[in-house]
């Protein structure tokens with residue numbers, strides 16, 4: 001990973017967004033690649049950074065892991081139901097994760113805000129710093145889909161966004177805790193993710209309610225804790241076209257964060273790496289651009305059925321009584337049933 005210094009403004013591939021999806025695409029590309037992000041690598045964390053340990057290990061970022069657990073505790077109706085995972089999850093240090101991942105790529109990095117994209121025979125990417133050109137453009141800029149939005153203004157569905165905020169506090173836990181308490185938070189959940197010496201406390205609204213600071217304060221007060229630095233953001237639960245205006249779209253920009261669970265890191269990495277490999281084959285003239293587009297489109301839309309199912313479950317979940325949810329959770333937490341569910345879920 002090099003910082004951008006020279007005058008070279010023409011690249012084979014430009015990737016907008018240097019988080020999970022963008023870094024994954026870059027990790028599979030050789031040659032003349034530019035990675036642009038408005039933040040320095042790892043500086044703009046939005047996520048609780050909980051992901052399957054095997055995924056983090058596979059990309060060689062295990063040194064960023066903070067804590068591992070194979071228990072998801074679901075709190076509902078003032079009861080706790082434990083789900084035992086076959087494949088454990090971990091929390092990791094976002095900055096360290098991104099820096100390790102970035103060091104494994106050959107891309108040139110520039111910190112700049114992409115303000116506009118134009119298209120003629122090449123893409124012209126306008127940033128607050130200067131302009132860049134490329135033949136291939138990847139939008140990995142998260143829910144805002146900054147590149148595509150510039151050419152197709154209705155690409156982002158702002159009415160289909162979830163929103164969450166989070167802070168870190170000195171509290172030690174052994175499991176990943178999820179709380180569904182409609183009296184406290186009508187349309188969302190809160191969580192505690194263990195990170196060794198501290199935990200991440202968060203609240204999120206499925207329907208995108210942004211006034212969550214007071215909720216986070218009172219959630220922390222239960223444990224006699226106070227807010228530290230807050231991070232967070234939106235994610236889109238609207239699955240969209242993966243190739244638009246000749247731009248490849250990946251990660252949260254395409255809506256790859258799963259409804260209901262809000263899990264997006266695993267999927268951004270999976271699709272990012274697959275897209276990177278496809279683009280490299282295009283650059284190597286192994287396949288035509290059209291074939292690459294078809295391959296990626298098929299792949300990215302492959303699980304739209306499962307996605308829609310989770311979307312329906314998300315809506316159901318918000319309408320269910322706490323009694324019913326507790327009963328359902330108890331049934332599903334049966335180790336045999338949950339093993340089947342976990343395997344099915346991990347196949348998405």
Ligand SMILES: Cc1cc2nc3c(=O)[nH]c(=O)nc-3n(C[C@H](O)[C@H](O)[C@H](O)COP(=O)(O)OP(=O)(O)OC[C@H]3O[C@@H](n4cnc5c(N)ncnc54)[C@H](O)[C@@H]3O)c2cc1C
Pocket residue numbers: 016017018019020021022036037038039044046047048049050051112113114115140141142143144146163164165166202204231232233234235250251252253256257262263264265266268
């Ligand atoms: C509060 C919260 C907690 C979450 N917790 C989890 C979790 O524990 N586990 C999990 O799997 N998922 C979690 N998610 C979802 C997860 O964060 C997303 O799925 C994931 O971040 C998507 O990765 P991405 O690379 O597609 O986009 P992002 O991580 O959003 O990255 C987009 C990047 O593009 C850059 N960018 C945007 N616009 C521009 C521009 N105009 N110019 C230059 N750069 C730009 C941004 O700075 C950013 O670095 C959570 C989401 C939220 C909101």
